[in-house]
């Protein structure tokens with residue numbers, strides 16, 4: 001056990017506030033620790049009975065024949081859930097509520113301009129989903145086709161996702177902060193022939209030319225034959241391509257207000273979501289219909305304690321998994337109301353979140369520590385004047401939440417009445433893996449808490465690959481049993497899926513994170529063990545950023561011979577990217593002769609990454625260096641670079657493997673001189 005882990009685990013236990021429990025009338029919710037324990041035991045020892053029972057929360061077109069089926073054991077032979085069953089995700093999220101409670105609000109939209117919000121009821125949502133679904137069908141979209149969605153946080157993003165699901169197609173949402181280069185790669189990899197986007201996006205008064213970005217990306221995507229453009233501002237023009245573009249809502253208005261959903265097999269893919277891995281090529285994580293939807297429904301119900309009378313506000317974007325599961329599928333599959341928020345937490349004032357919670361009587365609020373760190377700087381006095389008494393659960397996701405931020409959230413936002421759900425999960429898991437349950441589980445600030453039903457955690461020794469069963473323990477965080485919402489594949493690359501998740505520790509699903517577990521089973525997440533950096537809760541692979549630096553050109557010539565990207569601590573964003581790059585000889589000559597200024601080259605490199613990947617991936621700093629610290633076999637020792645940036649030159653650790661130790665003082669100088 002490292003000292004760090006021991007310190008982390010030595011935190012006080014905070015009792016579960018009873019005020020965080022869902023209303024007593026909602027029978028489906030877990031109400032106490034004994035019940036949680038009994039259900040958890042059953043979910044692990046007899047997952048078929050447990051999930052068979054829980055699956056009744058979904059509406060099925062055909063009942064399944066078997067809850068869990070796998071050839072061989074565990075993960076090795078692609079487990080399948082609810083085999084033989086048929087269902088439709090949009091039916092589950094829209095129709096059944098439109099039939100039962102047509103006038104209930106499904107979506108509350110909060111725009112960048114706080115005055116421009118509006119709501120959509122379940123019956124209105126059904127019409128809009130049906131019309132969009134028929135529009136897509138009229139453009140040739142069939143069962144199993146992938147449709148790319150590049151939209152900001154708008155009701156149309158939700159409508160598009162559900163419309164794609166309604167006709168058995170597969171959506172692939174791309175975060176609307178990605179640049180043309182990243183969009184192009186994802187459109188091509190997913191073999192999308194149809195893209196849904198909009199004319200413009202709005203962010204803190206800034207107008208984003210969304211359509212222009214998509215047009216640029218599609219210049220290199222000849223297979224895209226249709227672009228559905230949500231026309232958000234009919235009063236101002238946007239670039240159009242009459243042969244390819246279809247304008248919404250006009251084009252959808254002529255379709256009937258109802259079309260039947262297409263039932264699909266349980267394992268039929270529902271969506272792809274690209275995420276970064278340890279190589280430069282983004283992975284299209286493939287989620288299936290029944291298992292994913294059930295995971296979204298159950299975690300929203302049991303972890304957030306959502307009832308159909310609740311309003312859940314997830315600030316995460318639909319371009320990431322948090323938005324998929326907790327802004328769209330989770331709340332709607334439970335028949336609740338979801339808040340879709342397009343702006344930033346500080347626009348027009350840093351009270352935007354609290355104002356939304358107050359006005360809409362939000363019951364569950366879900367955000368990331370990076371936003372909380374930002375908001376805490378404005379002091380708690382500005383929160384105090386809002387009525388936040390509707391809240392029961394306060395969610396946090398994306399990175400560990402430090403104790404002081406946890407306490408601020410608990411005391412000033414939750415006023416001691418709410419449970420802080422530090423939800424640990426990942427794109428691959430589809431839904432929460434570990435979290436506290438409101439009003440049920442005692443909390444330990446800094447710990448994500450206890451595992452959700454069906455999640456059997458394992459702490460694995462990174463060297464031997466064996467599970468460490470003593471408690472407390474520290475090691476690699478893995479999962480030792482299949483769970484319904486786990487990603488089924490990487491799109492078109494099952495071998496890479498196996499290599500990344502199943503082969504590193506045979507018999508386990510490898511999360512990529514390190515963790516420790518205390519004697520009561522509370523899990524403390526350490527952080528990524530691969531070259532993945534977490535910037536503002538966005539997962540970025542250092543390899544992806546490196547490859548865009550290596551592709552950078554100036555005056556038509558390649559700029560860098562080699563580079564290394566590392567993540568360093570950042571007060572607001574959690575981590576930030578720092579690049580170490582070695583210039584090509586011609587550029588070195590130009591610098592030596594004074595023709596080029598190093599600072600300009602650094603800035604140019606930052607701009608290139610911004611343009612290639614997206615503004616959120618912009619490195620904080622690019623250091624130009626003569627050489628990188630490498631082992632004799634040529635592997636870059638990134639840990640040395642991380643320590644140097646952090647100013648911890650005295651703790652560089654073992655350096656005997658370096659092929660040329662003299663690079664170290666040169667790097668230290670470079671960092672000092674290029675402030």
Ligand code: WT7
Nearest residue numbers: 397398399400422423424425426427525528539
């Ligand atoms: C990685 C997954 C899951 C939605 C958001 C990010 C880190 C996530 C926590 C948490 C500590 C966390 C992990 C994980 N992470 N939640 N509560 N405590 N770390 O999804 O982009 O797939 O990133 O985020 O490192 O592996 P993602």
